[in-house]
Amino acid sequence: MKETITLLLRTALDALRAEGALPVAGRDDNIQVEAARDRAHGDYASNLALTLAKSAGMNPRELAERLVKALPDANAVSKVEIAGPGFINFFVNAGAAGEVIFDILEAGDDYGRNNDGGGQKVQVEFVSANPTGPLHVGHGRGAAVGDSLCRLLAANGYSVTREFYYNDAGAQIDNLTLSVAARLKGIEPNDPAWPKDGYRGEYIQDVAHAYMQGETVSADDRRVTAAADPEDMAAIRAFAVAWLRHEQDLDLRAFGVEFDIFYLESSLYESARVEATVEQLIDGGHTYEADGALWLRTTDFGDDKDRVMRKREGGYTYFLPDVAYHLDKWQRGFTTVINEQGADHHSTVTRVRAGLQALEAGIPAGWPEYVLHQMVLVTRSGEEVKLSKRAGDYVTLRDLIDEVGRDATRYFLVSRAATSQMTFDIDLARSQSSDNPVYYAQYAHARVCSVEAKAAAEGKPFDADSAANALHRLEDQREKELLNRLGRWPEVVKRAASGREPHQIAQYLQELASDFHSYYNAVRVMVDEDELRNVRLALGMAVRQVMRNGLDLLGVCAPREM
RNA sequence: GCCCGAGUGGCUCAAUUGGAUAGAGCAACGGCCUUCGAAGCCGUGGGUUGCAGGUUCGAGUCCUGCCUCGGGCGCCA
DSSP states (O other): OHHHHHHHHHHHHHHHHHTTSSOSOOSOOOOOEEEOSSGGGOSEEEOHHHHHHHHHTSOHHHHHHHHHHHOOOOTTEEEEEEETTTEEEEEEOHHHHHHHHHHHHHHGGGTTOOOTTTTOEEEEEOOOOOTTSOOBHHHHHHHHHHHHHHHHHHHTTOEEEEEEEEOSSSHHHHHHHHHHHHHHTTOOTTSTTSOTTOOOSTHHHHHHHHHHTTOEEEETTEEEEOOOOTTOHHHHHHHHHHHHHHHHHHHHHHHTOOOSEEEEHHHHHHTTHHHHHHHHHHHTTOEEEETTEEEEOGGGGTOSSOEEEEOTTSOBOTHHHHHHHHHHHHHTTOSEEEEEEEGGGTHHHHHHHHHHHHTTSSOOTTOSEEEEEOOEEEEETTEEOOOOTTTSSSOBHHHHHHHHOHHHHHHHHHSSOTTSOEEEEHHHHHOOSTTOHHHHHHHHHHHHHHHHHHHHHTTOOOOHHHHHTTGGGOOSHHHHHHHHHHHHHHHHHHHHHHTTOTHHHHHHHHHHHHHHHHHHHHSOSOOSSHHHHHHHHHHHHHHHHHHHHHHHHHTOOOOSOO
16 A cells, blocks of 8 residues: 555656656655554655655645645545645545455465565574573563564564574683582682682572582583582583573573574684684784783774783683674674674674774674663562572572563563663563553454454354455544554564664554554444454454564464463 | 763653654543453543754754763773
8 A cells, every 4th residue: 555655656756757847856766655643644644745845946835736636546545635844645445445454364474574684694692691690681681682683584584593602611600610619518608718709699509419419401502411529620610501501591491582503602712713813813913912912903993992802811801702703603694693782791892893893804894783782670569679589689580480471571571672771560560450561462362362253153253255345344443543553564574673673563562452452442343244244353353463473573472362 | 081872741661763733551530341351441630852052844863062870991701
């Protein structure tokens, strides 16, 4: 429909140019047609006259009038109006507007999907938590946003790889190992002998216990049997990492998030990629030695100060493997890479990009992309909470899922723009009432299932042919609004993906659910008249389909009953 | 001090990427269940979009300068 209207406007525009009323040199001819946000503005609106007024040397309303006069007849359009400063508003007739219902029912799960990506490879790196503790709410936000982003990109025709990167060898793993070793000797966090910077959470005790039991743990990317020897630091380290990776797998599984690749920092050393990267940077002439360390002149590429690559004592800083890792991503053919991380890591953005530029490997300056999410504050009864039974000092993701459920947790964490700090209200997420946006959306889906079942039970199962004959009967304002909303779905899917903003999906679903509940309360579906009943059922089923498609993009269930 | 992000009704957040009268939910108040699920609907009140300039047909959105809050500023990741 939008395409039809764009075409009408183009025809009118060409006609005016042909008769010399407009300068032919229209440099940018992108005709904007948008679904109107206000009913009074019709179904679709264009600002064409406003954007062209200046170059045409005409006032916008006058230009709009000439455009409207030049519009060819189209039976889908029932009325055209000029409003405000010069907007052209199109009113679509009921039968044509209703066609979207069958577009949706025929496309099914594919409605809203497109092939804009053309199979192009995209990699999304997210969560990337180090194996030193259970996942917390911040990781949960990253998981919810990252996973939804992946689903969105796939829906837009991209070939998506989900990757989880973690440090399995650095100083933090040393701390982990020392912490477990201390627990093995019966040392507790408050003892004077407790290692400095040790991990104090109770789960360390669990690791120690499992280790001495000789347990075998398997994670998505490894499997390790405990040596049960309290003196064997290498064995403790290997077991602890596996144990925590396993815990994180359980967290992710409970959250419904899966990864294609777990990428180890240690592998960058084993494959000599770190060494190769160093040499390449030195060859590029962007390095220098000072204070016994090797520096990279990142200030050549927008950083506010230079960064150390190799420490005085010989080891590399984390920043170097980061660069090596991203070079590897590039070499694997990912021209689009999106890193989803907490905003507390934002300082790595400039650094990594600078390092990649210094490689002079033909990597574009703004590569890779970053989606940084802000902090999450969790509240209960209006007060900040720190669920601490397992972790010691922060809200674990698993505790949250256990308490409020997977669907609600995901929906909440993904429904706000990543750039804004958010408050996660446990009371609201738990409430099984209208207050809860998750149930609000899911209930719309379940309601359609319910009425469809009722129709079947009464011996009046849905009849598509009957509905197809009655599209013009959808004349109620609420029905028109629903149709308008449904027709906008494909654009929402595009926009949410291109802007890397999955929260737009949640936003849309709330609006769709609202439109539907309002309609359902006011207009009866199960009427005696066959065609009217069937066309209303069809409308409901279209809503259900879009609701299901949308919830799927968020990784949330679409239940048949609540 | 420098860098990133945010500032929208009492609270939590949106706003079709520069569009028309800034919208939802919570909280407050008043209505709607003998008919498709009330996990729902309808209605009322509540705003100088942090402040001051600027850009233009048009600014919550873009630019400049301030203010406040969060995060970062390590030879940790």
